Every structure is written in structure tokens, then in C-alpha cells.
Amino acid sequence: MKDRTGKDRTISSNWARQTQMVRAGSMRSNLDEMSEALFLTSGFAYETAEEAEARFDGRAEGFTYSRQTNPTVAMFEERMAVLEGAEVARATGTGMAAMTASLLAGLKAGDHVVGARALFGSCRWLLDELLPRYGIETTLVDGRDLDAWKAAATSSTKVFFLETPANPTLEIIDLKAVADIAHENDALLVVDNVFATPVLQRPMELGADIVCYSATKHIDGQGRCLGGVVLCDKKFDEDFLYPYYRHTGCAMSPFNAWVMLKGLETLSLRVRAMCDSAETVAAAMADRLSDVRHPARKDFAQHTLAMSQMSRGGTMVVTELPGGREQAFAFLNALEIIDISNNLGDSRSIATHPWSTTHKALAEDARLELGITPGLLRLSVGLEDPTDLVADIARALDTAGVR
Numbered sequence: 001m002k003d004r005t006g007k008d009r010t011i012s013s014n015w016a017r018q019t020q021m022v023r024a025g026s027m028r029s030n031l032d033e034m035s036e037a038l039f040l041t042s043g044f045a046y047e048t049a050e051e052a053e054a055r056f057d058g059r060a061e062g063f064t065y066s067r068q069t070n071p072t073v074a075m076f077e078e079r080m081a082v083l084e085g086a087e088v089a090r091a092t093g094t095g096m097a098a099m100t101a102s103l104l105a106g107l108k109a110g111d112h113v114v115g116a117r118a119l120f121g122s123c124r125w126l127l128d129e130l131l132p133r134y135g136i137e138t139t140l141v142d143g144r145d146l147d148a149w150k151a152a153a154t155s156s157t158k159v160f161f162l163e164t165p166a167n168p169t170l171e172i173i174d175l176k177a178v179a180d181i182a183h184e185n186d187a188l189l190v191v192d193n194v195f196a197t198p199v200l201q202r203p204m205e206l207g208a209d210i211v212c213y214s215a216t217k218h219i220d221g222q223g224r225c226l227g228g229v230v231l232c233d234k235k236f237d238e239d240f241l242y243p244y245y246r247h248t249g250c251a252m253s254p255f256n257a258w259v260m261l262k263g264l265e266t267l268s269l270r271v272r273a274m275c276d277s278a279e280t281v282a283a284a285m286a287d288r289l290s291d292v293r294h295p296a297r298k299d300f301a302q303h304t305l306a307m308s309q310m311s312r313g314g315t316m317v318v319t320e321l322p323g324g325r326e327q328a329f330a331f332l333n334a335l336e337i338i339d340i341s342n343n344l345g346d347s348r349s350i351a352t353h354p355w356s357t358t359h360k361a362l363a364e365d366a367r368l369e370l371g372i373t374p375g376l377l378r379l380s381v382g383l384e385d386p387t388d389l390v391a392d393i394a395r396a397l398d399t400a401g402v403r
């Protein structure tokens with residue numbers, strides 16, 4: 001099968017994943033450049049009027065307008081599709097554009113969506129506020145409770161939506177089991193796989209129909225560009241995603257796609273190093289705190305399930321300080337290396353206080369129901385030497401009065 005980059009995917013799909021991350025989807029121009037070219041162009045010209053007509057009809061291969069496809073963006077999309085084992089990838093301007101496209105592209109008034117209640121703040125807003133405005137009913141369930149998914153499904157249910165591990169509490173949802181329940185109800189399972197990354201978790205192999213990423217996170221991984229991607233099969237793309245994508249204008253910029261291509265080359269090296277450091281940091285924190293959450297730890301509540309669907313525990317560590325908001329703020333303010341920020345998956349370690357920032361838009365009782373308490377801290381472990389991170393955290397815990 002020829003893809004949009006003119007390559008036969010049967011070759012790259014047989015490569016090892018590390019090779020795919022470096023090479024899949026690359027397309028050289030007639031100048032034989034080594035690094036992927038940045039095609040910073042909005043449109044394309046045609047030799048003849050007949051050629052323009054044929055490209056618009058889809059009879060001739062080639063590009064027309066970068067809102068639809070662009071060569072640099074197509075290289076990124078092809079690399080992501082090969083990596084995920086998906087037929088199609090569509091790159092979007094942000095992660096939220098990807099999440100929104102995956103839902104709005106195929107849904108209509110009268111449809112019903114079941115979502116896990118523990119979601120990235122803006123994904124919760126899509127389900128709580130945006131979809132109902134257009135007559136799409138939504139039901140939120142505790143994603144860990146399989147009976148709740150079953151009970152929530154109705155004859156109108158078209159989509160199950162979830163993320164695992166969930167932001168910010170690291171709740172784990174059984175992907176295979178929820179995919180089976182979705183399919184028994186003729187619904188699609190859409191998975192936001194940002195926390196696990198394509199390196200650690202393969203939702204499509206477990207039954208997911210659509211996988212979405214914020215490429216802003218680990219895929220760029222160096223805090224430079226926003227981006228997202230939706231991965232699905234050809235049928236969903238042709239029937240729903242591509243028409244939505246090209247007409248609503250959620251495309252990724254070629255420059256950002258070029259940055260993301262470079263990010264993918266080192267993705268698995270970075271993610272594995274960050275997982276190593278996250279384990280080291282979590283172990284050091286557990287010496288002083290009773291509640292330290294990292295999926296690879298034996299004392300993590302859903303350790304067995306997490307390790308059955310993820311190859312490593314991930315790059316995030318979560319803890320709850322006993323002294324609540326005051327102690328959490330004292331800890332954050334005492335950090336010297338780790339930044340206070342709300343991004344994640346970055347080469348720089350980041351500490352976040354979800355209660356007062358990323359999840360502040362949720363009502364207090366909704367936050368508490370999700371386990372987002374005033375003392376909760378989320379740590380995205382980066383690529384610094386873990387010895388320095390452990391020392392930074394130890395000093396901040398001292399200052400915050402954690403004994």
C-alpha cells in the first residue's frame with residue numbers, strides 16, 4: 001500500500017519499533033537531504049488545469065493545500081501510523097484538537113458517549129459542556145469499575161472515551177476489558193494515550209479503535225511546540241475524520257510536524273530514561289512519604305493491571321502531602337531545579353499542583369471525587385540526573401516540614 005509520502009508501508013511496518021521511530025515515513029526530495037525537509041508552504045501548484053482537476057478528484061497523487069495535507073506533516077503522520085500500528089494518522093494543531101476531532105467527527109445529536117470521569121481537564125470539559133450543547137448526551141463512570149461501563153451503555157452509545165494512566169491520579173483502566181464492553185455495545189473505544197506514550201502502551205493491540213495523543217508532551221518532549229494526532233482505521237478516516245479535518249481546519253503546522261519528527265527519533269530513549277529516573281525518585285520519596293504513586297511500584301494499588309498493559313511504569317510520580325495545600329505550596333516554592341509548571345513529558349522535570357491549576361475548573365466536590373485533593377502533587381520526571389532530582393525533592397520536603 002502506498003501512503004501519502006509515496007512509500008510502501010509493508011517495508012517499514014516490519015522494522016523494529018526503534019527503527020520506525022528514526023526512519024518510518026521519511027521522504028527525500030530530489031536534493032537527497034538526510035534530515036527531513038521542512039515544507040513551509042500553504043499550497044501547491046499544478047502543471048496544468050487537468051492536473052489540478054485530477055488532484056482534486058483524488059485521481060492523481062500529490063498535495064493541494066496544507067489544511068488537508070503537507071509533505072512534512074505527512075511524514076510525521078506516516079511515522080506515527082507505522083509506530084502505532086494504525087492505518088491512518090491525522091496530525092492536529094494541539095492535543096485538544098485531536099481529542100475534539102476524534103469525538104465530534106463521528107458523533108451527532110442523539111448519540112451518547114460514556115467516558116471515564118478521571119480525564120485531562122479539557123477532555124472533561126468536552127464531555128461535561130461541549131458535547132451536551134450539541135445534543136450529544138454523556139455519562140461519566142469510574143473507569144476502573146467494569147460493571148459501571150456496562151450499566152452506562154445504551155442503544156444510542158457510540159463512543160467510550162478514556163485515558164489510562166489517568167491525569168493526575170494515575171488511575172489505571174483495563175483497556176482490553178473496556179474495549180470488549182464497547183464492542184458488545186457497537187461503540188468505538190477512543191483512548192487518550194498521552195501518559196503512557198506510544199513507547200509504553202499499545203491500545204490498538206488491546207482493542208482500541210481510535211488512539212489520540214497530545215504530541216506536545218513526550219513526542220516533542222522538549223517543551224517547544226504544541227501538536228496532536230488521531231490514529232484510526234481507513235474507514236473511520238474516510239467516513240468521518242478526514243472530512244471533519246479538512247473542512248474545520250485543525251491541521252498541524254509543517255514547522256511543528258518537523259519538530260515532532262525530530263522528537264520521535266529520540267522518543268523511546270528519552271521515555272525509558274525518564275522511567276528509570278521516575279522509579280528512582282519515587283523510591284526516594286517513599287522513604288519519607290506514605291502515599292507515593294508510580295505504576296511500577298509493587299505497592300501501587302493497580303500495579304498488576306498496569307504492568308499487564310504497560311511495558312514500564314511511566315514518567316509521572318504522584319504524591320499527596322499530609323499538610324494539604326499549604327504544605328504543597330511550600331514544597332513547590334522550595335524546589336530549585338524542578339520547575340513549577342503544568343506541562344508534562346518534558347526533558348525538564350515539572351511539578352504541578354492540580355487542585356489550583358489544571359483541574360481548578362472542576363467543582364470542588366468533583367475534584368475530591370477524583371482524588372484530587374489540596375495536598376496532591378504531580379511530578380513529571382525529566383532527563384536531569386536523578387541524583388539532583390532526589391536532592392531537590394529532599395530539600396523541598398525539609399523546607400515544607402515533611403518529617
Ligand SMILES: *Cc1c(COP(=O)(O)O)cnc(C)c1O
Nearest residue numbers: 094095096120167194214216227
Ligand atoms: C496535554 C494533554 C492533552 C491536551 O493536549 P494539548 O497539546 O495541551 O492540547 C490531552 N490529554 C492529556 C492526557 C494531556 O496530558
